[in-house]
Amino acid sequence: MKEIKIFAPATIANLSCGFDILGLALDHVGDEMVVRMSDEKGVRITKIIGQDLPLEPHLNVAGIAAMALLSNLEVDHGFEIEILKNIKPGSGIGSSAASAAGAVWAINKLLGSPFTPTELVNFAMEGEKLASGIAHADNVAPALLGGITLVRSYEPLDVIKLNVPKDLVVTVIHPQIEVKTATAREILRSHVTLKDAIAQWGNVAGLVSGLFMEDYDLIGRSLEDKIVEPVRSMLIPAYEAVVEASKNAGALGCGISGSGPSIFALSKSALDAENIKKAMENVYSNIGIPYDIHISPINQSGIKKI
Amino acid sequence: MKEIKIFAPATIANLSCGFDILGLALDHVGDEMVVRMSDEKGVRITKIIGQDLPLEPHLNVAGIAAMALLSNLEVDHGFEIEILKNIKPGSGIGSSAASAAGAVWAINKLLGSPFTPTELVNFAMEGEKLASGIAHADNVAPALLGGITLVRSYEPLDVIKLNVPKDLVVTVIHPQIEVKTATAREILRSHVTLKDAIAQWGNVAGLVSGLFMEDYDLIGRSLEDKIVEPVRSMLIPAYEAVVEASKNAGALGCGISGSGPSIFALSKSALDAENIKKAMENVYSNIGIPYDIHISPINQSGIKKI
Numbered sequence: 186m187k188e189i190k191i192f193a194p195a196t197i198a199n200l201s202c203g204f205d206i207l208g209l210a211l212d213h214v215g216d217e218m219v220v221r222m223s224d225e226k227g228v229r230i231t232k233i234i235g236q237d238l239p240l241e242p243h244l245n246v247a248g249i250a251a252m253a254l255l256s257n258l259e260v261d262h263g264f265e266i267e268i269l270k271n272i273k274p275g276s277g278i279g280s281s282a283a284s285a286a287g288a289v290w291a292i293n294k295l296l297g298s299p300f301t302p303t304e305l306v307n308f309a310m311e312g313e314k315l316a317s318g319i320a321h322a323d324n325v326a327p328a329l330l331g332g333i334t335l336v337r338s339y340e341p342l343d344v345i346k347l348n349v350p351k352d353l354v355v356t357v358i359h360p361q362i363e364v365k366t367a368t369a370r371e372i373l374r375s376h377v378t379l380k381d382a383i384a385q386w387g388n389v390a391g392l393v394s395g396l397f398m399e400d401y402d403l404i405g406r407s408l409e410d411k412i413v414e415p416v417r418s419m420l421i422p423a424y425e426a427v428v429e430a431s432k433n434a435g436a437l438g439c440g441i442s443g444s445g446p447s448i449f450a451l452s453k454s455a456l457d458a459e460n461i462k463k464a465m466e467n468v469y470s471n472i473g474i475p476y477d478i479h480i481s482p483i484n485q486s487g488i489k490k491i
Numbered sequence: 492m493k494e495i496k497i498f499a500p501a502t503i504a505n506l507s508c509g510f511d512i513l514g515l516a517l518d519h520v521g522d523e524m525v526v527r528m529s530d531e532k533g534v535r536i537t538k539i540i541g542q543d544l545p546l547e548p549h550l551n552v553a554g555i556a557a558m559a560l561l562s563n564l565e566v567d568h569g570f571e572i573e574i575l576k577n578i579k580p581g582s583g584i585g586s587s588a589a590s591a592a593g594a595v596w597a598i599n600k601l602l603g604s605p606f607t608p609t610e611l612v613n614f615a616m617e618g619e620k621l622a623s624g625i626a627h628a629d630n631v632a633p634a635l636l637g638g639i640t641l642v643r644s645y646e647p648l649d650v651i652k653l654n655v656p657k658d659l660v661v662t663v664i665h666p667q668i669e670v671k672t673a674t675a676r677e678i679l680r681s682h683v684t685l686k687d688a689i690a691q692w693g694n695v696a697g698l699v700s701g702l703f704m705e706d707y708d709l710i711g712r713s714l715e716d717k718i719v720e721p722v723r724s725m726l727i728p729a730y731e732a733v734v735e736a737s738k739n740a741g742a743l744g745c746g747i748s749g750s751g752p753s754i755f756a757l758s759k760s761a762l763d764a765e766n767i768k769k770a771m772e773n774v775y776s777n778i779g780i781p782y783d784i785h786i787s788p789i790n791q792s793g794i795k796k797i
Contacts, residue, residue: 203692203696204689204692205693206693206696335696335697335700337696337697337709343697345697347700348703373685374685375684375686376682377682377688378681378683379679379680379682379718382688383510384644385692386508386509386692387511387641387643387644388643389692389695389696390509390512390513390699391644392696393696394653394699397703398651403651406643406649407643412688
């Protein structure tokens with residue numbers, strides 16, 4: 186019986202100004218999964234450790250994504266999936282994306298890689314649709330491809346890997362409150378002013394330029410979101426205080442990770458990241474909110490065999 | 492008496508999806524100016540050849556920009572400006588920007604370069620304010636700095652030079668009708684849908700990535716404007732026909748140059764640019780609209796002494 190054990194990284198979508206288009210993969214934070222070929226056709230989720238999530242494949246993002254892949258291929262086998270779930274659902278660091286992307290990556294590998302990375306993004310997006318109601322790609326793309334990814338368009342799907350400045354480090358704090366992606370999306374306005382939109386695409390262009398030029402100051406100046414952050418940050422306790430403390434501790438810039446409630450900061454050294462971690466912890470300790478916190482460089486290769 | 496003769500390039504602002512933030516400088520198209528130090532204080536425009544434009548400095552973009560510079564410096568001299576105006580006002584290829592940028596660049600040079608390029612952009616923007624009512628920088632920045640520029644923000648002014656893929660060539664056609672920048676701005680909507688805004692910043696991010704990666708196909712795919720082009724193109728005769736013919740002739744993509752009526756196409760070779768030129772000419776010849784047309788590589792250095 187063929188099986189594969191993989192690591193599926195946590196991801197940070199949006200990256201402040203890059204709402205719905207940018208995302209990055211973390212290196213030290215993520216789920217583990219074992220995917221096993223079986224004689225019985227179909228997809229079975231046999232075990233989930235760490236979180237209370239449905240085992241029924243049609244109610245589980247990994248199951249949905251796996252079935253989306255298999256519906257595009259004639260195959261005589263089935264697949265069993267075990268998930269060691271380290272990423273908490275609703276944390277905003279791509280919990281559903283890791284499961285969905287991990288499942289399709291592993292099955293594709295076991296089948297001899299019949300699908301391209303972009304095709305895998307498409308299948309994994311079906312899992313995201315179950316989780317949030319929208320088949321978005323800004324978490325599954327960096328999970329599958331690694332690094333920092335741009336989803337330029339959805340029709341057709343056009344995913345581009347951007348340059349990752351080598352010293353970039355992420356600090357991300359997860360206050361232990363749950364914000365559903367669907368809720369975080371509902372509160373957004375359907376229209377924005379042209380003026381704010383122009384400021385936003387100026388910052389997006391600045392951020393992308395900063396990544397390619399490895400200009401850390403430019404990256405920092407560009408991490409400004411005039412459209413989504415002012416609305417969504419209201420759902421996150423002490424958001425402004427965490428951002429201010431992080432910047433004072435050396436963060437290039439900060440933002441809401443995905444739809445929140447996690448908050449990320451980018452910095453240009455591990456030392457800065459440690460100082461930012463302390464500053465973030467300090468804010469939540471003072472107001473008595475429990476949290477998880479992670480420091481990680483950027484994962485250049487995405488999901489990998491372990 | 493010290494004097495300097497300069498070439499001030501025509502520029503293409505917006506570059507489709509990059510409304511109000513992106514611009515590039517042309518290499519073979521532009522104005523010539525002579526700027527001369529004089530004992531009499533103040534700014535005088537002594538001669539304008541080629542176009543009927545006001546000589547009064549406070550009614551002329553070059554005069555306004557020059558005075559903005561001089562108001563920031565104690566100087567015992569005055570300056571005389573002569574302009575050989577090759578770029579037609581209202582063409583959409585940065586006629587006012589060339590005059591404004593040329594004036595401040597030349598005076599700065601004659602004074603021993605007391606100001607930085609970004610400061611010069613600020614002074615030249617004062618000229619743009621006279622021309623269009625808004626102190627925009629997306630033409631004066633590429634005129635002054637050369638290449639392809641990003642105006643990330645205005646407050647504070649943050650201008651970034653992007654990478655220019657070496658084979659990129661511009662074809663730009665100017666149908667001989669006038670579209671005032673102010674009019675072209677008035678017809679824009681003050682609000683846009685979040686959906687369109689996301690598509691736009693996806694394309695902006697794609698275009699900037701394509702420039703840095705020198706990925707010509709990605710540049711082409713990203714030259715899509717869902718917000719401004721659908722409105723402004725109504726002011727330009729046979730806009731869709733010119734775009735379609737250009738793409739069929741090998742254009743990577745097209746857009747409105749500045750606020751129009753000029754239409755630009757980017758291509759990855761001089762041969763493609765020639766074919767695009769013929770295709771564009773063909774459209775306007777058939778419907779009997781007179782035009783100017785130019786082919787140019789991208790000017791890497793901006794305004795220069797000649």
